Amino acid sequence: MSRIFVTGLGIITAVGHSVEANRDSLSKEISGITKAQFLSTKYTASLPFGEVKISTDELKNKLNACEKGVTRTSLLALHALAEAISSSKLNTDELRAQETALIGADTVGGMCLTDELHHDANTREQGSEYLASYDCGSVTLYLQSKYDIKGISNTINTACSSSANAIMYGARLIHHGLAKRAIVGGCDSLAKFTVNGFNALHILSDEPCRPFDENRKGLNLGEGAAFLVLEREEDITNKHVYAELSGYCNSNDAFHPSSLSENGDGPFLAMKGALESAKLSNGEIDYINAHGTGTENNDEVESRAMMRLFGDVPLFASTKAYTGHTLGAAGAVEAVYSILSLVHGEVYPGINFEKAIPSTGLKPVTAYQKKKLYHVMSNSFGFGGNCSSLIFSRV
Amino acid sequence: MFYFHHINCISPQKTFSEIDLEHINTPVGDKLLSVEPAYEGIPLNILRRMGKAVRMGVGAALKITRQNPDGIIIGTANGGMEDCIKFLNQVIDYNEGMLTPTNFVQSTTNAIASQIGLMSANKGYNCTHVHRGLAFENALLDTAMLLRENHGHQYLLGGIDEISAYNYNIEFLEGCFKKEKITGIDLYKTNTAGTIAGEGSVMFLANNNPAGASGKLIALRMLHCYDENDVAEELKKFIRSHFPVSEQPDVFFSGENGDNRLQKYYDACEQAFNKETAVVHFKHVSGEYATVSAFAAWLACHVLQTQKLPMHFLKYAHSKNHFKNILVYNNYRGLQHSFMLISAS
Numbered sequence: 179m180s181r182i183f184v185t186g187l188g189i190i191t192a193v194g195h196s197v198e199a200n201r202d203s204l205s206k207e208i209s210g211i212t213k214a215q216f217l218s219t220k221y222t223a224s225l226p227f228g229e230v231k232i233s234t235d236e237l238k239n240k241l242n243a244c245e246k247g248v249t250r251t252s253l254l255a256l257h258a259l260a261e262a263i264s265s266s267k268l269n270t271d272e273l274r275a276q277e278t279a280l281i282g283a284d285t286v287g288g289m290c291l292t293d294e295l296h297h298d299a300n301t302r303e304q305g306s307e308y309l310a311s312y313d314c315g316s317v318t319l320y321l322q323s324k325y326d327i328k329g330i331s332n333t334i335n336t337a338c339s340s341s342a343n344a345i346m347y348g349a350r351l352i353h354h355g356l357a358k359r360a361i362v363g364g365c366d367s368l369a370k371f372t373v374n375g376f377n378a379l380h381i382l383s384d385e386p387c388r389p390f391d392e393n394r395k396g397l398n399l400g401e402g403a404a405f406l407v408l409e410r411e412e413d414i415t416n417k418h419v420y421a422e423l424s425g426y427c428n429s430n431d432a433f434h435p436s437s438l439s440e441n442g443d444g445p446f447l448a449m450k451g452a453l454e455s456a457k458l459s460n461g462e463i464d465y466i467n468a469h470g471t472g473t474e475n476n477d478e479v480e481s482r483a484m485m486r487l488f489g490d491v492p493l494f495a496s497t498k499a500y501t502g503h504t505l506g507a508a509g510a511v512e513a514v515y516s517i518l519s520l521v522h523g524e525v526y527p528g529i530n531f532e533k534a535i536p537s538t539g540l541k542p543v544t545a546y547q548k549k550k551l552y553h554v555m556s557n558s559f560g561f562g563g564n565c566s567s568l569i570f571s572r573v
Numbered sequence: 574m575f576y577f578h579h580i581n582c583i584s585p586q587k588t589f590s591e592i593d594l595e596h597i598n599t600p601v602g603d604k605l606l607s608v609e610p611a612y613e614g615i616p617l618n619i620l621r622r623m624g625k626a627v628r629m630g631v632g633a634a635l636k637i638t639r640q641n642p643d644g645i646i647i648g649t650a651n652g653g654m655e656d657c658i659k660f661l662n663q664v665i666d667y668n669e670g671m672l673t674p675t676n677f678v679q680s681t682t683n684a685i686a687s688q689i690g691l692m693s694a695n696k697g698y699n700c701t702h703v704h705r706g707l708a709f710e711n712a713l714l715d716t717a718m719l720l721r722e723n724h725g726h727q728y729l730l731g732g733i734d735e736i737s738a739y740n741y742n743i744e745f746l747e748g749c750f751k752k753e754k755i756t757g758i759d760l761y762k763t764n765t766a767g768t769i770a771g772e773g774s775v776m777f778l779a780n781n782n783p784a785g786a787s788g789k790l791i792a793l794r795m796l797h798c799y800d801e802n803d804v805a806e807e808l809k810k811f812i813r814s815h816f817p818v819s820e821q822p823d824v825f826f827s828g829e830n831g832d833n834r835l836q837k838y839y840d841a842c843e844q845a846f847n848k849e850t851a852v853v854h855f856k857h858v859s860g861e862y863a864t865v866s867a868f869a870a871w872l873a874c875h876v877l878q879t880q881k882l883p884m885h886f887l888k889y890a891h892s893k894n895h896f897k898n899i900l901v902y903n904n905y906r907g908l909q910h911s912f913m914l915i916s917a918s
């Protein structure tokens with residue numbers, strides 16, 4: 179089977195509008211969790227968010243994306259996609275070729291426009307310009323049309339693991355000879371809808387989140403987008419290779435619609451399956467970019483699943499204390515961070531951590547460190563028990 | 574690619590337990606609503622909390638989960654839209670007050686696949702494809718890849734979408750539906766814009782075992798383009814790569830839906846066939862929705878098994894007395910196109 183290499187990266191989050199800007203914030207331990215400026219919800223007064231620090235109008239102008247009906251979610255996606263395409267130096271012919279696939283992922287779609295959606299779903303006249311922009315598929319369809327991408331295209335929604343599955347799907351298309359290259363990733367923007375949904379579940383923290391800390395109070399919602407360009411080793415000439423996508427697995431926890439089982443079967447099976455698919459042993463994982471949302475349930479269960487699988491748990495941390503939980507974008511955002519760790523030989527520390535969870539005693543990395551890394555695992559677990567793990571390796 | 578087994582279809586017609594495609598239900602207004610079964614096997618307290626999409630999905634899937642599939646792959650453009658907007662309405666109506674999360678949790682598009690996984694304790698692969706008019710086709714492709722990757726496995730595969738008051742309203746504002754009253758096959762005679770709304774849930778067990786199969790998916794092709802000539806060219810290539818020069822598919826399922834803005838695609842594709850091929854339309858029984866190709870796949874398997882094609886499905890009289898294979902062409906909103914070639918097992 180061909181090896182699959184990452185030849186392009188693009189990202190936009192609360193800690194930066196480019197790959198370099200994100201790396202800079204992570205290395206300097208600068209968090210993007212702040213008071214929201216652009217999100218419209220009454221909770222901006224009481225809850226912090228990982229908001230991308232640019233208005234929707236500025237994004238439109240910057241990207242020259244002034245078509246009717248374009249949403250913030252699509253604009254964030256376009257921003258990250260453009261960077262990924264340029265970093266992989268894909269030309270127009272390559273983008274339009276049948277063998278180029280585009281696989282996106284998101285959970286919010288155009289629902290960031292909560293008030294417009296409320297109007298359009300309930301009123302029989304004067305539809306807004308966003309009628310065709312609410313569903314998750316609308317984002318990828320916009321990107322497809324914008325770049326005239328003709329190959330296989332898909333949108334995946336497995337809640338918070340969506341873009342990890344988009345990365346897997348793209349890699350599998352390449353393995354099966356259905357695509358020569360795949361542009362894969364995901365996005366989501368902050369929405370009154372999700373803020374209220376997560377708030378109703380009582381899992382939003384009114385302070386910057388504290389992944390894996392005993393006194394964690396919940397997660398912070400974030401937004402962003404990230405895309406990766408995947409290509410077969412033998413097709414790459416004269417191009418920078420960031421890393422190899424060496425393993426992946428998707429499993430279901432089959433326990434509860436919105437929380438993980440005590441022993442974390444789903445997370446355990448996803449991590450174990452990813453190791454098997456990468457043909458690696460437990461001891462070979464140097465660092466785990468954990469899902470680590472900062473909720474009571476996730477962090478304890480994820481810790482337990484890591485202990486079950488690894489015994490001696492490798493270095494790990496969650497970067498959600500920087501970006502917030504970017505939902506459908508999280509898998510791709512954290513894939514980019516895992517790759518940056520490999521490329522630059524650096525471990526980005528968990529922040530806001532003080533005391534380990536008593537039942538596990540596990541401590542995330544808390545100081546930036548230089549370290550040669552060979553294999554990094556990235557975890558994404560979502561509502562509905564949708565768990566996926568990816569492994570990236572040094573090339 | 575793979576075989577379809579154990580198919581369950583919930584649709585606006587009698588397709589679930591006792592199948593009757595001779596006497597068809599006609600639309601109420603511009604909607605063809607599903608005939609929902611009694612949903613045996615779902616505990617009442619759980620059933621009550623389920624939105625329609627989740628209910629139809631689980632209802633069609635449960636029996637198949639007894640075969641212990643190795644994973645669950647669902648295509649749905651909108652999932653539980655009804656729950657989604659119910660929650661959204663509460664957010665607005667109660668000015669972001671304290672809300673109950675039930676509708677929110679059910680509103681995520683992956684709720685159908687995850688609820689099936691949860692109720693059948695299935696810890697295998699679980700994925701939801703939501704690429705609008707190609708959501709089910711991507712679920713087919715995912716399944717085909719999984720079956721090549723994992724020898725001897727079998728998967729629960731499905732396509733579902735519901736008519737909720739809300740997605741209906743949004744699509745109504747977009748001009749998707751006919752203004753005039755439609756009964757049955759009149760749909761194709763209107764020469765006006767719009768179609769009728771439909772919904773349904775079709776679940777399959779997919780594996781590589783030909784024994785006892787209901788049908789076989791031979792090939793699948795997806796396209797993203799606006800030009801009807803490009804679509805017809807691709808269709809010709811698709812036919813040529815799967816049939817000898819002198820042969821044609823026995824039946825052509827045309828996804829035409831009475832919308833005169835889309836007829837040019839179906840007309841161009843129909844030109845790819847010679848007079849030997851029987852031409853069938855089916856959206857007067859299913860209505861139009863993003864994952865209606867799952868219904869078309871069910872119907873294709875049913876026709877191949879029973880060798881019966883009731884008159885109302887036929888666009889023209891035909892002289893075939895045996896059907897070995899069916900080519901389905903579907904088109905969603907003039908942009909997303911798919912070809913599926915299905916044969917008798």
